[in-house]
Amino acid sequence: MSAHAPSGAHEQEIWQFIQSRQVFTHADVDAFCAAGDWKRTNYLRSLARLNLVKLYQRKGNIRYYTAQDPASLSGDAALIDTSAMDAQWRSDKLGSKISAFHDTALPVQAWTPQTPEEKKLWSFVRQQLRFTRDLVLAQKIAPDNKTTLFLRSLENAGLLRSAGYDNGKPYYTAFSTLEIMNRAKDKRLSTEGRIWTAMRAANKFTVEDMLMTFAGFEGEFSEKGIRSYCSTLEKAGYLKDSRRGRTSAQSVRYHLVRDTGPLPPTIKRLPVVVDPNEGRVVYVQGEEVTWATS
Structure with missing residues (x-):
C-alpha cells in the first residue's frame, strides 16, 4: 500500500x-476531504479495484471500508471511536488551509x-x-442582514478564513495562523498543558506517577x-x-479514555471543562449527564 502514489x-x-483510520465510510471521506462527489467516488472505486481499499463490515445500510489489512482488525466497526483522530485531523487541516491562504492571498485592505x-460582533x-x-446569526447581536454584511466585510478584508468542515458545515476563523500557533503553544506550555501531555504519553497512570514525572518542579506541579x-x-x-x-487502599489508577488532541482541556472557575480541540464546553459542575456519558 505504501507504494501507491495519488x-x-x-x-x-x-x-x-x-x-489514518482503521475503518471509514464514504460519508466520512465526504465530511473531511474537499473532493467533490464525482472525484471522490471514482478515486475510492479505483482504490478498490487496486485492492488497496476493502469492505470491512456492513451495518444495515452503512458500509465500512478499510485501507489496512482486514485480518489485523477486529470488532464492531460502528463502535470504533475515531473522535480523537477527527479532532486532530480538523486541527491539522485548519493549519494547512490557513497557511495555504496566506501563501496565495493578495494584500488586503485595513478593516476595523x-x-x-x-x-x-x-x-x-x-x-x-x-x-x-x-452560530453568529443565532447570537442576535444585530439584525440578520447586518450580521450577514458584517461577515461579508470580514471576508472581503481577508479576516474571515476557512477553518474546514464538520458534518458538512463550513467553519471559519477570525484568527491568523500566527495567532492560532501562539494560542496553541501557550496552552501546551501551561501547567495543565504539560500534565495533559504526560497523561497522553502514559495513557494509564496514578497521581503518584505524575508527581514522579514532575519531580523537581514541585512549585509548579503540586499534588x-x-x-x-x-x-x-x-x-x-x-x-x-x-x-x-x-x-x-489502592491509589486511583486513571485511564485516559478520551484523548481529543494535543491541547489540554481547560478547567474554569465554575469549574467548567472546555476542550479547545472540539471548541466546546464538555462538563459543567453540578450536571448529572455530560456529552461523554450520554
Missing part, C-alpha cells in the same frame, strides 16, 4: 485520510469595526477559535493541583478509574 491534491488528501454592533467572533455563520485536575477530568469523561474492585 495522482492529484484531492486524491492525496483522501489517501492520507483513509490511511465602526458601529457598536460591529464591535460586539467582532468581539464575539474573536472569542471563538472556529465558528459557523449560523493537590494534579489530583484536582485528574478528578475533574474524570467527571468530564476524559479519565476513568481502572482499579479492579476500587479498594480504598
